[in-house]
Amino acid sequence: MDPRDISRALTRIAHEILERNKGASDLVLLGIPTRGVPLAQRIAAKIADVEGNAVPVGSLDVTMYRDDLRMRPARTLLPTEIPHGGIDGKTVVLVDDVLFSGRTIRAALDAMADVGRPQAVRLAVLVDRGHRELPIRADFVGKNLPTSLVESVRVRLSEFDDDDAVTIAGAGGGPAARHEEDAR
Amino acid sequence: MKRHLLSAGDLTRADAELILETAEELRSLADRPIKKLPALRGRTVVNLFFEDSTRTRISFEAAAKRLSADVINFSAKGSSLSKGESLKDTSLTLEAMGADAVVVRHWASGAPHLLANAGWSKSSVVNAGDGTHEHPTQALLDAFTMWRHLGNLDGRRVAIVGDVLHSRVARSNALLLKTLGAEVTLVAPPTLLPVGVEGWDVETSYDLDAVLPKADVVMMLRVQRERMNAAFFPTVREYSRRYGLDGRRMDTLQDHTIVMHPGPMIRGMEISADVADSHRSVIVEQVTNGVAVRMAVLYLLLGGSEPAVGTSEGANL
Numbered sequence: 075m076d077p078r079d080i081s082r083a084l085t086r087i088a089h090e091i092l093e094r095n096k097g098a099s100d101l102v103l104l105g106i107p108t109r110g111v112p113l114a115q116r117i118a119a120k121i122a123d124v125e126g127n128a129v130p131v132g133s134l135d136v137t138m139y140r141d142d143l144r145m146r147p148a149r150t151l152l153p154t155e156i157p158h159g160g161i162d163g164k165t166v167v168l169v170d171d172v173l174f175s176g177r178t179i180r181a182a183l184d185a186m187a188d189v190g191r192p193q194a195v196r197l198a199v200l201v202d203r204g205h206r207e208l209p210i211r212a213d214f215v216g217k218n219l220p221t222s223l224v225e226s227v228r229v230r231l232s233e234f235d236d237d238d239a240v241t242i243a244g245a246g247g248g249p250a251a252r253h254e255e256d257a258r
Numbered sequence: 259m260k261r262h263l264l265s266a267g268d269l270t271r272a273d274a275e276l277i278l279e280t281a282e283e284l285r286s287l288a289d290r291p292i293k294k295l296p297a298l299r300g301r302t303v304v305n306l307f308f309e310d311s312t313r314t315r316i317s318f319e320a321a322a323k324r325l326s327a328d329v330i331n332f333s334a335k336g337s338s339l340s341k342g343e344s345l346k347d348t349s350l351t352l353e354a355m356g357a358d359a360v361v362v363r364h365w366a367s368g369a370p371h372l373l374a375n376a377g378w379s380k381s382s383v384v385n386a387g388d389g390t391h392e393h394p395t396q397a398l399l400d401a402f403t404m405w406r407h408l409g410n411l412d413g414r415r416v417a418i419v420g421d422v423l424h425s426r427v428a429r430s431n432a433l434l435l436k437t438l439g440a441e442v443t444l445v446a447p448p449t450l451l452p453v454g455v456e457g458w459d460v461e462t463s464y465d466l467d468a469v470l471p472k473a474d475v476v477m478m479l480r481v482q483r484e485r486m487n488a489a490f491f492p493t494v495r496e497y498s499r500r501y502g503l504d505g506r507r508m509d510t511l512q513d514h515t516i517v518m519h520p521g522p523m524i525r526g527m528e529i530s531a532d533v534a535d536s537h538r539s540v541i542v543e544q545v546t547n548g549v550a551v552r553m554a555v556l557y558l559l560l561g562g563s564e565p566a567v568g569t570s571e572g573a574n575l
Binding site (some may be wrong): 135139143147154190 | 280556
């Protein structure tokens with residue numbers, strides 16, 4: 075995907091969120107660090123363009139809730155910022171870059187339970203690459219990307235990287251493989 | 259492999275910054291309705307205290323519980339330790355019970371090193387203060403408090419004032435602050451500066467009034483009379499007049515300068531009540547930060563498959 079593909083996908087996701095939610099009221103977008111956070115901000119900006127009012131955006135770190143926490147050295151924590159007003163009774167849209175095994179989302183659901191009780195939780199992802207290991211699915215998908223398990227999907231965003239792009243690399247592709255681990 | 263936290267001097271700058279950044283994320287937990295994270299579920303942390311302590315023990319206990327660890331408190335009074343059990347046998351007992359980490363406070367300098375390196379147990383050892391030697395988590399929480407108020411510590415001037423001789427806090431702070439780029443000045447009467455302080459890579463002064471106007475942080479230390487076996491100064495009154503921080507001295511500080519104290523403080527001795535309660539004083543905040551910093555240390559030592567920071571195994575005493 076190139077920058078325009080990504081932008082179009084996010085625009086569509088923004089509209090789908092609004093359609094499903096019947097407007098922007100009681101919406102909260104929570105990005106999962108690191109790349110879910112700028113995606114959530116971009117979606118919020120697009121919602122603001124359409125509806126005129128700003129939607130609260132936050133971030134939710136799931137590190138301590140991961141089921142593989144004990145399998146690797148202790149990892150750096152990433153910021154959790156719950157927007158002012160909390161998430162109680164709101165419709166929370168979780169935003170992440172790649173949906174793969176579903177384990178990150180499971181961790182995010184647990185993390186959210188300790189923060190509050192949303193009225194509903196939805197999931198928006200830029201890329202769904204399949205290979206789920208848990209009964210989890212996305213409500214809003216930028217692009218379905220059928221992949222094989224030896225491949226890795228890399229999402230680059232201008233907030234962190236040089237440009238916007240989604241690429242698939244074969245097995246053993248240096249930095250791409252590292253990000254793949256993140257996405258799991 | 260890193261496994262323990264025995265000395266503030268064992269931490270690299272990257273280690274120390276990782277702890278401070280982790281503590282910053284964990285500090286926000288205090289504002290949440292459920293002050294608990296699941297990271298250490300099923301791990302056991304033993305608080306092994308051979309010396310009286312309120313805030314350090316409670317702080318470690320709160321930190322471990324907020325990370326969902328099981329906490330066993332073990333104090334010398336009212337246990338087999340008061341019947342004459344050796345450190346080795348206590349350690350073997352804790353190992354048999356399956357402790358993942360032992361937080362140890364001991365009146366003898368070096369006891370945590372012995373516990374960590376004697377091969378009696380496999381658990382991680384965290385030094386919570388040993389004799390007049392070190393207190394690394396106190397130094398970390400002090401650095402964290404400074405970092406939150408002043409930002410980057412590079413080139414910042416920190417004055418540590420009082421009973422440096424008996425202070426493990428001063429030693430750990432001097433080591434850690436050096437690692438983080440700050441300049442430390444120890445201010446004390448000559449009798450209360452340790453032998454060999456020349457090798458600490460810090461400045462020393464006997465004149466508090468000359469140091470205060472340049473300081474970004476003033477850290478007052480308690481005079482540890484329980485460790486004193488000789489007369490180190492003529493009278494309390496004279497000590498207080500020369501090395502106590504009162505309202506008049508506070509007025510000579512720069513506007514942004516903060517006043518710290520590791521506690522317990524003796525009002526009227528090293529610090530006057532109006533200073534302790536002033537807007538410059540971050541003494542209560544230090545306690546709050548202590549829990550976050552100890553959570554960060556426990557998480558980084560125990561949270562993953564192997565520790566992310568700390569003292570290498572087999573480090574020399």
